[in-house]
Amino acid sequence: MAESIPATPELAHDEHGHHEQSFASKYLFSTDHKMIAKQYLFTGIAMALIGGFFAYAFRMQLAFPGMDIPFFGVVSPGEYNSLITNHGTIMIFWVAMPIILAAFGNLVIPLMIGCDDMVFPKINRLSYQIFLLSALVLISSFFVEGGGFGGSWVAYPPLSSEPQYNLTPLGSSLWIGAVGLEFVAFLLGGINFITTTMNSRAPGMKMNDIPIVVWMIVIASVLFMASVGPLLAGAIMLLFDQNLGTAFYDPTRGGDPVLWQHLFWFFGHPEVYVVFLPPLGMVADIITTFARKKLFAYRTVLYTVFGTGVLSFTVWAHHQFISGIDPRMANIFTVTTLLISIPIAELMFVYIATLYGGRISLTTPMLWALSFIAEFLIGGVTGIFLGASGADVYFHDTYFVLAHFHYTFFPIAIIGFYMGVTYWFPKMFGKMMSDFWGKVHFWGTIIPFNMIFIPLFVLGTAGQHRRIYDYSHFPELMTPGMQDMRVFATMSLLVMLAFQLVFLINFVNGMIRGPKAEKNPWKANSLEWTTESPPPHGNWPPSEMPTVYRGPYEYSVPGREKDYWPQNEPT
Amino acid sequence: MSDRPIATTRSAAGMPTGKLAVWWVVVSEIVIFGGLLASYIMHRLAHSDWGEQAAHTNTWIGAFNTLVLLSSSLSAVLAHKAASEGNGPKAAKLLWLTILGAVTFVTVKGFEWAHEIELGYTITSSTFWSFYYTAAGLHAAHVIAGAIIMGIVAVAAAKNRELHRVELIGIYWHFVDLVWIFLFPLLYIAK
Amino acid sequence: MIESLVPAGSSYAGEIDLLVNMILWIVGFWFVLCEVVFFWLIFRFRKKEGVPGQYISGEEKSQKRWITIPHVLVLVCDIFILVGAIWVWYDIKQDLPPAQAEVRIISQQWAWTFVHEGADGEMGTADDITTINELTVQVDTLYHYKLESLDVIHDFSVPVWRLKQDAIPGRLITGWFEPTLTGSFDIQCAELCGVGHALMGGTVHVKNAADYASWVAENSTMSLASAATPHAGGE
Amino acid sequence: MSEQSQAISETGDGHGEGHVETNYVKIWAWLVGLLAVSVAGPFLEIFWLTMVTAFGIACVKAWMVAKHFMHITLEPRFVGYIVMTSLVFMLLFFAAVAPDVMNAEGTQWVKPSWLGQPE
Structure with a gap:
């Protein structure tokens, strides 16, 4: 893990007795929340490259069935299944969660609430180490005999629990083991996030003075902790079914496969809010900074997010309308699903209203934040088709569903990642990234992204179902127009993947040769911009720990010459 | 104590950081055991024939x-x-006493399981027994983990250091006891 | 929206298409409105020299109106969608109109097995016609299907009929459809069921009364003959 | 084993500072008594009575441990709320999943092997 070498020498601190650290203790076994944030970030980026490569491989197979794909070779049906399974698993559990929740959570929480580190530094390090172990276990599952697990990321038994059905005996056990380990890692991380935010706020920081991104990350951690339990129990039961021959999910011996679906989706839906809320918080902080404007109705944002969090535990079976649950239950879950779309709609209205009366400067982070809102609107809007049980009868498991959740997951994972990195890069690495190349990369990613998934909406409406390796067996799906759309989507993916190189170069170049970043490059209010870039160990000298006097969004306050008002500036 | 961050010393939520964290651990454990026991209760109410399977568990x-x-x-x-x-x-002496209780619990459970497996009731003989071993096994794992941590806390407490941790491990221990209070009737009494 | 890409081939296909169009209009309106207002605000309030930002807390009643009004309107629209969705759902999945014919669908790892009623119109008799991956039905006849799976979860889906139902091993799920369009259409397996998931395509032949009767007559005599000879496989 | 702990608590029965003085051993004695009742319950062969003694007493014992040993009532209020919320979520999970896992049949579906019908 080649880490960056922060330009500014570490400031010696009397209180922490800052002895000269060896490479290992500073980078590999560091307990500093900022270093652990970077570790999560780089592991997340590495896994994103793997996940992206899988997407390249199976999209090429879909566009040119049976072709010898460069860098991969011919994709066999079993390989196709494990490619899509692990693309989904990696992108959610090993890219979105570490980067959005853990990397930015670790970086942002202590800095924004004005304390020197997470409350339990060693547990914080342990959570990263368990996460790294889970990533290695998952990667090893690709190379075992029989290949990686191929039963889709939802792993419905009996396909996932019976080796004679999924033909990946070792792969499936390693897969569920890796997912279980990843849950343990994020349980430990979650406890750290929640306890730090609840207990270690800077003196004077009232509930309404906490930046929205910190609120969102903590609520996301609470949602994760309260929802992962049943699936952890379910994962243990699945592991026993796979290896010990128990029959929790085997219908012929008294078990019930639908039990796993409920256990999975009881976790599954709060999970999508776990990864959705932190980027939503970042959007709030970034658009207020670059619109120089106070967040519209701070309390409304909080109440809608609390409402969404609680409701997210009541909607899970809309994933299972036609997969065997009792049809009467579907009506209840249609009601709750349409109910939960309302707070999210209100949140979007609040963010759009925040732009009214602003001085919007379109820097790269602002472009990413605004594109998050624009793209997520499409994702949210197409979700109503799927939440309405009557319409879901047709749309379930088609590419319409796939396009819908990519219009929600892409803004969460990829746009959220780029928004956070471009905004906090000066603070993390003490350097500035090039804004020009940032914009080139932005347009180079957003336009192709839409070119990939709008055709997939059309294909899904035409009845094309997911996870099918080759559509030549379905005459209705092999009309020339549809195959062209698949090729067009794959070509757009190639263009988008190419533009990611622009980012990687800009990212690494910024780290090594970027111009020195000042304390507060964006002239923002929150506390992380009141310490050096990159912040020393302990963020502020122990004697100068910040005290807070006002909220984080006091921009363009009438009667002040500067249009921003840092939180720790005494009135 | 010097390497502990300032963050840990603050308590904006009105309670010490350690206890706040332990309560969140308890909440996350409630949903884990809750998920497992809910699944077990559902199956138990569905399969009336599990009654005679359960009859072979030794209530005493x-x-x-x-x-x-x-x-x-x-x-x-x-x-x-x-x-x-x-x-x-x-406090350390009493903690060691608690650990003694934990060791007794685990050894008694070990003999009990050995006896039942001898009689042929293994984890795969029926789904009741699968749930029996999974739930009791997960609980026993938590008992062992709790005992190990309690040992570490007891060693420190004996030297009058980190005394607040005695209460923290106590809360976790009472939770493990609570889970068993529900597991006992579910697995042993309902026959 | 769907009927432009996939013909409506069953009695309730029209209902689903109507519901989807209603949702499209409601949701499309709000989507376009939000995007237009969004991009207009970005353009209107872009950074101009000498023009300071405004300080709007959004807590006063007058400012909050801008949020609560669309909020309530969205709530009202959701109620329309809700009623439509439950209405269509009840018709398809909860209501079971009396059957004029019956068919058994057995899914297994990577093939569909269909059991049609033979000439005697009774299921479970010797003259039942069992076919692999080829379902033949009569147009404008209300069928009950009994769906089951022998191994993993499969999903019987006929896009033209807007029909989709998972087959859960260990369960026998009943549903209904009434084809209204003659012709041959695709059957797809809509739930990942292992390596051969893509091979599980099938076709359904919807014939008018005459062709169907001749098909049944021809095939049920064959299955009767094969049932008579002792070594024949069959049920 | 339990006699030994009783001896210790007899001697060191100092006054607990702060929260109300609860004689932990008395609470423990109640718990053991309730345990005995719940074990004796099945011998009366009355099904619903066994259910009451088994699970009713389990809930009472759980509350006693939570209140007297874990001092949950003395913690800030949100501790009780988050524990209660997680229990409510488990109830919600049970309520929504039971119709599928517990029933042998429902609207338009049936589990043949449960009803003894042929596949």
Whole structure:
């Protein structure tokens, strides 16, 4: 893990007795929340490259069935299944969660609430180490005999629990083991996030003075902790079914496969809010900074997010309308699903209203934040088709569903990642990234992204179902127009993947040769911009720990010459 | 104490950081055992034939194990009381007593399982037994983990250091006892 | 929206298409409105020299109106969608109109097995016609299907009929459809069921009364003959 | 084993400072008594009575441990709320999943092997 070498020498601190650290203790076994944030970030980026490569491989197979794909070779049906399974698993559990929740959570929480580190530094390090172990276990599952697990990321038994059905005996056990380990890692991380935010706020920081991104990350951690339990129990039961021959999910011996679906989706839906809320918080902080404007109705944002969090535990079976649950239950879950779309709609209205009366400067982070809102609107809007049980009868498991959740997951994972990195890069690495190349990369990613998934909406409406390796067996799906759309989507993916190189170069170049970043490059209010870039160990000298006097969004306050008002500036 | 960050010393939520964290651990454990027991109860209510399967569990051993855990909860709370009075060595002695209770619990369960497996009731003989071994096994794993951490806390408490941790491990221990209070009737009484 | 890409081939296909169009209009309106207002605000309030930002807390009643009004309107629209969705759902999945014919669908790892009623119109008799991956039905006849799976979860889906139902091993799920369009259409397996998931395509032949009767007559005599000879496989 | 702890608590029965003085051993004795009742319950062969003694007493014992040993009532209020919320979520999970896992049949579906019908 080649880490960056922060330009500014570490400031010696009397209180922490800052002895000269060896490479290992500073980078590999560091307990500093900022270093652990970077570790999560780089592991997340590495896994994103793997996940992206899988997407390249199976999209090429879909566009040119049976072709010898460069860098991969011919994709066999079993390989196709494990490619899509692990693309989904990696992108959610090993890219979105570490980067959005853990990397930015670790970086942002202590800095924004004005304390020197997470409350339990060693547990914080342990959570990263368990996460790294889970990533290695998952990667090893690709190379075992029989290949990686191929039963889709939802792993419905009996396909996932019976080796004679999924033909990946070792792969499936390693897969569920890796997912279980990843849950343990994020349980430990979650406890750290929640306890730090609840207990270690800077003196004077009232509930309404906490930046929205910190609120969102903590609520996301609470949602994760309260929802992962049943699936952890379910994962243990699945592991026993796979290896010990128990029959929790085997219908012929008294078990019930639908039990796993409920256990999975009881976790599954709060999970999508776990990864959705932190980027939503970042959007709030970034658009207020670059619109120089106070967040519209701070309390409304909080109440809608609390409402969404609680409701997210009541909607899970809309994933299972036609997969065997009792049809009467579907009506209840249609009601709750349409109910939960309302707070999210209100949140979007609040963010759009925040732009009214602003001085919007379109820097790269602002472009990413605004594109998050624009793209997520499409994702949210197409979700109503799927939440309405009557319409879901047709749309379930088609590419319409796939396009819908990519219009929600892409803004969460990829746009959220780029928004956070471009905004906090000066603070993390003490350097500035090039804004020009940032914009080139932005347009180079957003336009192709839409070119990939709008055709997939059309294909899904035409009845094309997911996870099918080759559509030549379905005459209705092999009309020339549809195959062209698949090729067009794959070509757009190639263009988008190419533009990611622009980012990687800009990212690494910024780290090594970027111009020195000042304390507060964006002239923002929150506390992380009141310490050096990159912040020393302990963020502020122990004697100068910040005290807070006002909220984080006091921009363009009438009667002040500067249009921003840092939180720790005494009135 | 110097390497502990300033963050840990603050308590904006009105309670010490350690206790706040332990309560969140308890909440996350509630949903884990809750998910497992909910699945078990559903299957149990669905399959009336599990009654005679459950008849082969030995209620007396279960009752004794409950008594052992209840007593270990008592010594854990007495250890907390001693620690809050600043008496480290006494707290440590009581903690070791609790660990003794834990060891007794696990060994008794070991013999019980060995006996049942001998009689042919293995984890795969029926879904009741699968749930029986999974739930009791997960609980036993938590008992062992709790005992190990309690050992570490007891060693420190004996030297009058980190006395607040005695209460923290106590809360976790009472939770493990609570899970067993529900597991006992579910697995042993409902016949 | 769907009927432009996939013909409506069953009695309730029209209902689903109507519901989807209703949702499209409601949701499309709000989507376009939000995007237009969004991009207009970005353009209107872009950074101009000498023009300071405004300080709007959004807590006063007058400012909050801008949020609560669309909020309530969205709530009202959701109620329309809700009623439509439950209405269509009840018709398809909860209501079971009396059957004029029956068919058994057995899914297994990577093939569909269909059991049609033979000439005697009774299921479970010797003259039942069992076919692999080829379902033949009569147009404008209300069929009950009994769906089951022998191994993993499969999903019987006929896009033209807007029909989709998972087959859960260990369960026998009943549903209904009434084809209204003659012709041959695709059957797809809509739930990942292992390596051969893509091979599980099938076709459904919807014939008018005459062709169907001749098909049944021809095939049920064959299955009767094969049932008579002792070594024949069959049920 | 339990006698030994009783001896210790007899001697060191100092006054707990702060929260109300609860005689932990008395609470423990109640718990053991309730345990005995719940074990004796099945011998009366009355099904619903066994259910009451088994699970009713389990809930009472759980509350006693939570209140007297874990001092949950003395913690800030949100501790009780988050524990209660997680229990409510488990109830919600049970309520929504039971119709599928517990029933042998429902609207338009049936589990043949449960009803003894042929596949």
